[in-house]
Amino acid sequence: MELSTLLPFLANVIVGGLVLGFVYAIIALGYTMVYGVLQLINFAHSEVFVTGAVVGFEVFRVLAPVNMNGYLKLLIALLAAMTISGLLNVIIERLAYRPLRGAPKLVPLITAIGVSLILQDVLRVIEGFQGRFDLTYTLPTGFSSAFCGPESSCAPLGKFLTGIGVSLQLKDVILIVVSLLSLAVLNYIVNRTRMGKAIRAVAQDRVTAGLMGIDGNRMISATFLIGGALGGISGVLFGMKFGTVNAYSGFIPGVTAFTAAVLGGIGSIPGAVLGGLLLGVLEKLIGVSNVFGELLGIKNLAVIDDSYSKLGAFIALVLILIFKPTGLLGKSNVEKV
């Protein structure tokens, strides 16, 4: 491949990876919030996220014939998905995790797996009643058009990106904006509000926080609510990005997002975002490894095609956990006996 075509190609791949990475980052935040407070991997989060995607699909479907601003439709979809996913997460916590506080660690982990299996079938049955399995998003017109047409007047950044040959769709830009907005709001809640302070206190030491008059259970519920709402947002974004979801499609993004959380240092909010972005780019790069193979003259790399790109997350996970188990931005946790 010529250098003149290679650079735009790489830029395209990296920008595409970043867009994907934002979806992973927002899912990863859901894992990392819960883990930070309860030290529990909420396996059911991937289904909470799919629930958000399904809700988003239903909203877009119902609103499709309505003559309304596309952004308003998106806002309604996001709010509905946030509410339902958040509440679902709170209910799961109340029924499946809270009774098991203090049990050996394996026990809530297994209920989490159980809940995720139950939700998968429930979602399938609910959608099955309407005769649907693969839910194809019908986005408002314009969302899928190019972000920066050649003749239209667009922002300097857009001009620059189009100039170096990156093709972005409007929905990709929306996705990034929504992700950044929700990050900002989350950051505000966790670091600037009383509730955020209380959540951080519970995360540090539940018992002592209790002695200071903080209701641990309420704060844990709040964490699950926020985590679920983030799951809802990421579900809608995921649906917009990939176009189709079904009841079982939470598994791979779920594991990838968990990897992202671990990569950044689980429990750390900036870490989750960093991890998500890195993994998104990594996945895209593996998908084009045949191009690198061609460049470097390694024939065997051409065998690695898109179907291996999902392995990137797993291999990254193994390597991180072996060499830097605390993650990039994580703090090491000294074991107390």
Add this chain to the structure above:
Amino acid sequence: MTAALKSPKVTPDRTILLVLFFIVTSAFLLVSHNGDLLGQMGPVGTALKNPIVEALMVSLFLANILFAYLWKAAPWARALVGAGSLLFVLPAAGREDTSLLDLSIQIMIFAALALGLNIVVGLAGLLDLGYVAFFAVGAYTWGIVGSPRFAEILKYFGENPGGTNAGTLAIGLVLTAVTAASMLYISRLTARTAPTAATTWSFRLASVGVVAGVILTVRALLVLLAPQADGLANGLNAGFFWLFLALSIFAAAAVGVLIGLPVLKLKGDYLAIITLGLGEVIRVLANNLDLYSAGSQGITPIKSASVPWFDAAAGALGFAPDQYYLLFLYALVLVMIGLILTVNVRLDRSRIGRAWIAIRDDEVAAQAMGVPLMQTKLIAFATGASFAGVMGMIFAAKQQFISPESFVLNQSIAILSMVILGGMGSFPGVILGAAVVTLLNLRILPGLGEATANISWIPQQANPGQLQRLIFGAILVAMMLLRPEGLLPNRRRQLELHHDDNQEDESAQGNAGALGTATGDVYSAGYAPAKEDDKAGGSR
């Protein structure tokens, strides 16, 4: 503390009931699977043919074996019921209905898998969500060489030999031997003294060397064997089955050690998610390495062993020729279960078994007591994996077809739910769990699905036959919430879990235990034995 004074519950002698139950259920099983007889019986026959009734018959019959284990009865009756069910009645009914034979092999395969996972999760406390990967290793080991796939691979290597010759073989063998020996040496060295950076890195280097050596050796062997490709068009001679039965143990155990070495430093949730990832890696590889695994279309037909005298005996007993291999596998898997159970029981009572339980209960304390963590965990991983390897091979021979579809995450979770349902750490419990889940999956749910297919008010989407995940999930959650120790609990674990409950209850009441009026029942180390005693005086 009055419970300690309660007299133990006396279980009545149920010899007669047991024998009666055995005779009745056996008769029903034999009749309900005899097509000719059912045809002559008119409406009763039609009722017996109903899939739900049939599933019920099979379940009731299998309950015999459970009752023979649980009930208090004369030893001869228990032996009669146990051996009679497995050795006579089941094969006899299976002769009329091959699917019954298939089902019992499947149950036993899962029982062995659950026993293997039980060592890893139940005894050593390492949550492994990729267990099915080892099953896949065993299945593919035989699947590749026992089918036409082998000839294809040889042909490919014959056409693309690269620079491989006998020299490469020698280099590969030497490299493997040297690096393996140095690995052993280093691990011996570090067993006595603390590992340094130098030993750690040289160990890692050596392990890379082993992998490279094995790859070189295998590649050279394949190239050297390539001229034989045409003669092996149907795979290796079925006589090699036994060799590969031994090999699959080692292959799976080796993969267990290879996966375990880097991974087992992690604990709890991290270990769970990373094993899940590795299980997924193996599935993706099976899906993508088209040359070796035929990708998603799978490998078929896979041979079973042929044992002439066994076939002759089966023929004499009135089995049809196409049932010979199933009957053979049934006998083989029965022997295997016996072996695995023996190994399990012996391990459980050995030093290793106690070390596993110590690690499960408190890793730091176990380490302080001188249990070598890594080594002990690796042994657990490798033992569990080797059981899975053998069963994978038998599974491949039974299905005669394997594809990546059989080795998905849901299988791992199904096996995990067997272990949990039956009772982590309890061998009879785990076998019971395997039987219940397999029956549920293969007979009861499909039976219910079939029976409700034509009922108008049950919609097709909510057909119980399709709700496998929901039911597994519900089992997992319900068991964890209501009875975390499982159906047939392991005594020690039961005490442990309830002991935890007590602690939790007290902390929930705040300081009431210490300062309040009532019991003063605060947990303290000195108090523990008294509590354990009062539960140990139970029924058995």
